[in-house]
Amino acid sequence: MLIFGFDKEDKQIMHDLLKKNNLPDYKVIEESMGKMKIKDILNGLKLDIYNCRLPQEKVILLNNFNDEELEKVIKDLRANLISKPILAVVTETSIEWTFENLLEHLIEEREWAKNYRK
Numbered sequence: 001m002l003i004f005g006f007d008k009e010d011k012q013i014m015h016d017l018l019k020k021n022n023l024p025d026y027k028v029i030e031e032s033m034g035k036m037k038i039k040d041i042l043n044g045l046k047l048d049i050y051n052c053r054l055p056q057e058k059v060i061l062l063n064n065f066n067d068e069e070l071e072k073v074i075k076d077l078r079a080n081l082i083s084k085p086i087l088a089v090v091t092e093t094s095i096e097w098t099f100e101n102l103l104e105h106l107i108e109e110r111e112w113a114k115n116y117r118k
Contacts, residue, residue: 001073002041002061002090004029004099010058010081017076023069029059034100038090041099052100058085059103065089086110 003014003026011028018025029041034052036045042063060077062070074087086106088094094102 001026001063001065002029002038003027003059004054004103005056005058005085006083010083013080014060014077017073017080021069021072021076023065023073026060029099034103035098037096037098038102039095042090042095054100054103055107057103057107058083059106060085060087061090061102062087063090063095 001014001018001024003011006014006028011026014026027041027044030046030048031052031054032048033041033046034054035049036047038061040047062073065073070089077085077087086103088102088106094105097105
């Protein structure tokens with residue numbers, strides 16, 4: 001699981017939920033990592049590139065969860081987090097994208113969904 005934009009309190013809630021469900025802890029995406037590909041971040045690389053300005057959003061990217069784990073984690077996150085982050089599953093396509101591009105795409109999808117529901 002990759003996270004971006006969360007405060008210490010939310011990070012602790014997520015850590016506790018993952019531990020309770022015997023799942024691996026999250027990795028934090030920092031703003032300076034925006035130009036990195038998702039696959040590189042998942043593999044533990046950290047390249048600081050300081051010309052990247054990311055929107056102040058809260059994002060959770062779920063990766064390598066089976067369907068049962070995914071359902072449970074999403075339910076627990078929605079029930080316990082104060083904020084309402086963007087939740088997404090890493091796909092074969094998005095794993096090749098930079099975090100910056102993926103975040104932009106996820107924000108566009110959220111806005112489209114908001115407008116569609118009106």
